[in-house]
């Protein structure tokens with residue numbers, strides 16, 4: 001196990017937000033990153049889209065931010081740039097651009113000494129290696145930061161409920177994953193020879209579907225995986241559903257559950273092969289009130305999906321660290 005870092009505490013997040021919001025006129029809280037780090041910011045963007053009345057939000061892959069400067073990127077914006085290792089060049093560039101354009105820059109990383117932090121005004125440090133809950137630690141600390149920002153800038157009615165959820169979610173994840181291995185092994189056996197798996201979800205968990213498809217399946221297992229929004233499935237992609245077509249469906253416990261359940265019903269009706277990871281199976285509602293539960297689905301599903309990916313990697317004899325290009329080619 002790798003050494004873990006001293007992570008930023010909630011009190012430190014609160015102090016940071018107090019300091020940032022001394023400045024009047026903050027109108028945007030934007031999120032930038034690459035790959036898994038970008039998709040792990042999706043729940044914070046979703047949270048703000050749902051809850052904010054006036055605070056604007058955006059989520060961009062770093063080079064789009066770098067090459068197509070959005071008009072919001074000025075003194076009125078707080079730009080959060082995340083990179084697990086803190087060495088991804090497009091993300092480092094984004095911190096520099098954001099700084100040069102006058103934004104307040106918050107770097108989010110596992111490595112506080114990394115280059116990513118050089119142009120940052122503030123740094124949020126998160127763990128990653130010590131438990132399944134830490135696989136969602138980046139998402140959690142950025143959500144904490146976003147809830148504090150929203151509360152400070154325009155007020156947030158469900159602030160107390162979200163604090164209760166933050167306090168309990170890590171235990172829910174670490175407890176939840178204890179019972180997952182048999183189902184994960186079954187999934188691994190069932191899908192080990194598939195060259196394509198459709199990955200579907202909705203709400204805040206759409207970002208987890210995106211990261212599962214792009215990074216766990218395509219990058220780390222070399223299995224093609226189109227990612228589909230549960231609401232969009234019925235507007236095109238369902239034409240690909242046939243007897244035996246392989247799907248992975250993340251079901252939310254929250255407002256968009258209906259969208260996911262409708263997909264499941266259709267998949268079963270046409271005898272597709274579907275594995276469901278359902279947030280309701282892990283007692284999310286024991287710590288999350290209905291007003292905030294939507295934002296915590298991605299955290300539990302990220303922890304559980306990691307076990308599924310590890311089992312798949314074992315059965316396929318294809319380690320999650322195996323690459324053909326990444327870390328092998330210098331120029332691209």
Ligand SMILES: N[C@@H]1[C@@H](O)[C@H](O)[C@@H](COP(=O)(O)O)O[C@@H]1O
Pocket residue numbers: 034035036037082083084085086087088091215219326
């Ligand atoms: N292949 C990796 C991805 O798996 C990773 O998500 C991304 C961002 O890495 P980091 O979070 O360290 O910036 O970099 C590479 O593209």
